Amino acid sequence: MTVKELMDKGWFKVINEGDDTERDIEKVFCCDLLSIAMGKAPAGCAWVTVMGNINTLAVATLADAAVVILAENAALDENATAKAEQQGVCVLATDMPIFDAALMIHEALNA
Amino acid sequence: MEDAIVLKYQVIDGEFQRAGEVSSDVKHKLKQLGVPADIVRKVAIAMYEGEVNMVIHANGGEITVEITPEQIRMILADVGPGIPDVEKAMQAGYSTASDATRNLGFGAGMGLPNMKKNTDSMDIETKLGEGTTITMVVRL
Numbered sequence: 001m002t003v004k005e006l007m008d009k010g011w012f013k014v015i016n017e018g019d020d021t022e023r024d025i026e027k028v029f030c031c032d033l034l035s036i037a038m039g040k041a042p043a044g045c046a047w048v049t050v051m052g053n054i055n056t057l058a059v060a061t062l063a064d065a066a067v068v069i070l071a072e073n074a075a076l077d078e079n080a081t082a083k084a085e086q087q088g089v090c091v092l093a094t095d096m097p098i099f100d101a102a103l104m105i106h107e108a109l110n111a
Numbered sequence: 112m113e114d115a116i117v118l119k120y121q122v123i124d125g126e127f128q129r130a131g132e133v134s135s136d137v138k139h140k141l142k143q144l145g146v147p148a149d150i151v152r153k154v155a156i157a158m159y160e161g162e163v164n165m166v167i168h169a170n171g172g173e174i175t176v177e178i179t180p181e182q183i184r185m186i187l188a189d190v191g192p193g194i195p196d197v198e199k200a201m202q203a204g205y206s207t208a209s210d211a212t213r214n215l216g217f218g219a220g221m222g223l224p225n226m227k228k229n230t231d232s233m234d235i236e237t238k239l240g241e242g243t244t245i246t247m248v249v250r251l
């Protein structure tokens with residue numbers, strides 16, 4: 001499933017589309033602690049988190065996540081939004097809890 | 112070392128909003144140089160963790176990156192408080208991060224272990240009250 005296919009499901013609000021929506025999503029990853037995400041998030045993952053600050057975007061870029069999904073209505077602050085645009089990171093949002101959002105993506109990946 | 116490319120950056124104390132800029136820039140430059148993606152990712156992860164530590168635990172400092180056909184060497188020199196017990200600091204889960212930085216998602220105590228895991232060698236020189244210099248090498 002590509003990032004675009006995930007967006008097209010209409011489950012999530014699109015905060016920033018990013019530059020590479022044709023990219024394949026490899027796996028779902030969940031964690032809010034940045035250094036754990038940095039160490040464990042696989043390249044090409046869909047990263048589900050409630051941390052919407054600029055450091056989330058830095059980690060997503062450097063660890064090479066395919067898409068960030070902000071769960072629990074977590075907002076992306078102003079600086080983070082600017083960073084997402086500048087770095088071309090795809091950011092989606094939902095009011096669902098982390099597990100529910102992640103499970104939904106996981107099931108779509110394995111469908 | 113005739114083919115060495117040297118990059119130098121200043122890291123500014125307390126600039127959370129900018130933490131990660133040096134690592135992003137280095138990542139970009141390595142990609143342009145045609146360095147393989149898995150190496151770029153390792154360097155980016157190690158640099159980011161080191162850069163953030165300079166911002167949250169030390170008082171900023173200077174990062175030097177030397178790129179040769181054989182290796183990428185990163186030297187992170189800060190003017191912070193130094194690390195009293197390096198062995199303890201290297202343990203996964205050990206952190207002295209403040210509540211304010213924990214609220215931003217830092218403080219898992221995984222930064223130094225991530226640096227070690229993603230590099231071929233890592234050396235920490237530290238002096239209490241003077242600062243810390245971390246040298247990491249990733250071989251190409």
Ligand SMILES: Nc1ncnc2c1ncn2[C@@H]1O[C@H](COP(=O)(O)OP(=O)(O)OP(=O)(O)O)[C@@H](O)[C@H]1O
Binds near residue numbers: 169192219222
């Ligand atoms: N440059 C530094 N100067 C002074 N102390 C440092 C420095 N780098 C790390 N430390 C000390 O070592 C501890 C462990 O660092 P490490 O990067 O592993 O975890 P952290 O920064 O606390 O949390 P995380 O990196 O997971 O967000 C820090 O909490 C701090 O006490």
Ligand SMILES: [Mg+2]
Binds near residue numbers: 035163221223
């Ligand atoms: Mg750290």
